[in-house]
Amino acid sequence: MRVAFDEADSRRNCKSKRRNTANLNSKKKFNRGAYLNPKVSAARGGRRRAGDEGAARHGVGVAGEEKNATRKNLVFLEDSCHMYDARSAFDEADQTGQESRAVEVAMEQDLDPSHPSSHHLLSAIQAMEPSHCVISHARACGGGSITEQVQQFIWDHCLSTSGDFHVPYLKNFLKKLITQVELDHGYVLDNLYEIYAHYMTSFKDDSLGKRDASGICKRISFLFPEGCSELQSCPHSRVLVFSLQCSLNMLEGDTGCSIWPSSLFLSELILSHPKLFSNKSCFEIGSGVGLVGLCLAHVQASKVILSDGDLSTLANMKSNLELNHLNVEANTPEINKDPNMVKCLYLPWESASESQLQDIKPDVVLGADVIYDPVCLPHLVRVLAILLNQMNTDFCRKHASCKSLSPNTKHENGEHNHEDAIDICDSRIEASYNGDSNSVPKEAPVAYIAYVIRNIETFNCFVSLGEQANLDIVDLTDSLKPLNLLCYMQSYNQASARLLRITCSNMQ
Known part of the structure; x- marks a missing residue:
């Protein structure tokens, strides 16, 4: 304890000595300038020469008068030179003083936290x-x-x-x-x-x-630029802050409790384009610390379900949701009307059943940095295919009655009418889409996957598996850009992240 304070005292003493030395040098410089001014020296020499010449030309009496007159003139000249030198010195001192006072005034003023x-x-x-x-x-x-x-x-x-x-x-x-x-x-x-x-x-x-x-607690601040007041996600203060408990053990494999760049990118996307997610049922795979889920809740998604395949990560995620004043409903996909309710599911990709995934029925699927391990890619693609293809599954199950409306369907007059059969089928489907039932999504589900390419072979493997599973993968990085809400975060490079839009080819 004593050593630490001695080090601090030593630093302060050294700093004080440097400041005193600087002040002393400044004073010496000022004094040298006052006494060694060339105009003062010239005036003094001129006075002596003029007095000697006057005494030689005139007599004693005249010399005395001239000497007195010369003395008066030279005294005036000397005083003028002294006044000029003093004025120059005082002007220099005044300028230095003004600068010093300006610095002091600036020091007295506090920084504006809103700047x-x-x-x-x-x-x-x-x-x-x-x-x-x-x-x-x-x-x-x-x-x-x-x-x-x-x-x-x-x-x-x-x-x-x-x-x-x-x-x-x-x-x-x-x-x-x-x-x-x-x-x-x-x-x-x-x-x-x-x-x-x-x-x-x-x-x-x-x-x-x-x-x-x-662990540590980070506070992630999203800073909205001016002109965003009309944006649904923009708070009145233009600052949105989330507190997140994170892990320090990334090197020990605890990656799920870390904040990844793609998670930051996806969060910026949600806050920049809230209409894509508000009033939608949103499901995230590999949710990690839960930052994306917090942003989804902020833009008022109708339902937010977060999932992860690691139990310790899931526990940390729940803590973060509660830390930011959200209610947590664990391990159940049932619909709850509470806007502050977020569901958390334990969902290992390799063991997730088809029926379990079909019961989720999301409008939007999200994932951040989920394309990283070639061993996990087949399971990831299978999960995405089931989640995005369930509209077709529901269609086959709930609209089987359309099969009875074949081209051989007859009217009461006994005539066949193929076009009428198609119109009746379409009207039934449209009625179910516009009805009160939430069992059939109004639009085909879509997935937004943010990623950073670390290994091009791994990414190409994901694309190949996606094509085999009839997934349509489109790069939206250049067409759907988020605002730069994390401009202070120099360790995060928004330009390094990519955005994929994935849909089921069967639904196109």
Whole structure:
């Protein structure tokens, strides 16, 4: 503990010495400029020469008068030169003082949290962006440097209210922040030194390490640009924030509790085009932390069903839904009219039965980064084919009566009329589509799959299997673009994600 505080005191003392040295050098420079002004030296030399010449030309009396007159003129000249030199010096000092006062006034003013640059900095810290990304935002707030004003903003809005924030992340961020300010010869706030020293000692506590090892909580902020007020998904503040419990054990295989780029992309898509999902029954495969489900609930999808094939991921997903004030109904696909109700299903692709999938009856199927393992692709394609083809299954089951309306159907007058038979069949189908029953979707189900190509062979394998299963796969990346709602997240590259639209070829 003592070592940490000694290090912090040493940093402050070094910084104080540098500032005092800078002030002393500035004063010396000012004094040298005042006393070594060439105009003052020239005036003094001219006065001596003029006095000697006047005494030589005239007599003693005349010389005395001329000497007095010359003395008066030279005194005036010297005073004028002194006044000019003093005025120049004071002008320089006044300009320096004005700049200093301007800096002081700027330092006294707080950063506006609603300003875009401040929003980006705050959002980056809450999302636990890499330290170099956060420092980049801090420089943007300070006009190129991490000013005391910016440091105070970080302290007020991030550090002093950190609560259960991930301590190792804050410790690493503070270390790099302080280092950058010192390299820029800036002044580091005492509060930052002190809390950094506190983290250096506290993180050694075993209980703190165990608590942080269990996971982290990220706050993902979607920042809507100006002009989006008419968008259904845009809040009045133009900021939508979700809290997500995430895992630190990606290297140990706990990938389902991590936030993947395609999940961010799909979330941006939902919030940018809410009409595609509102009042629709939406089903997500491989839901992970549940971010996509939170966005679906926000745009008022009529039903939201999330699924995953890992029990620990499913448990974390439920916690995230409850953390964001949504009710969770587990392991049941029944319809519930509660708009805040989200269903969670344990659904391993390899063991999901056809009847179980047919009972879901989604209007929209979603998936983020589900094209990753060649071993799982046949099971994924089978699940998609059943979900997207069930309109045809329902049609065959519920409209079998149309088969009786064959070309041999007779009217009461005994005449055959093939066109009338087709019209009757179409009218029955249309009536069922427009009726009160929800058993038949009004439109063919569609799937939106977001992915990042990491292995082209794996992707080509998915496309080949999809074609064999009569799935029509179309790339919509260039035609259906989301808004850039995560502009502060430098670790996320929206352009790296692709969007597929998948339908069943039999339904075209």
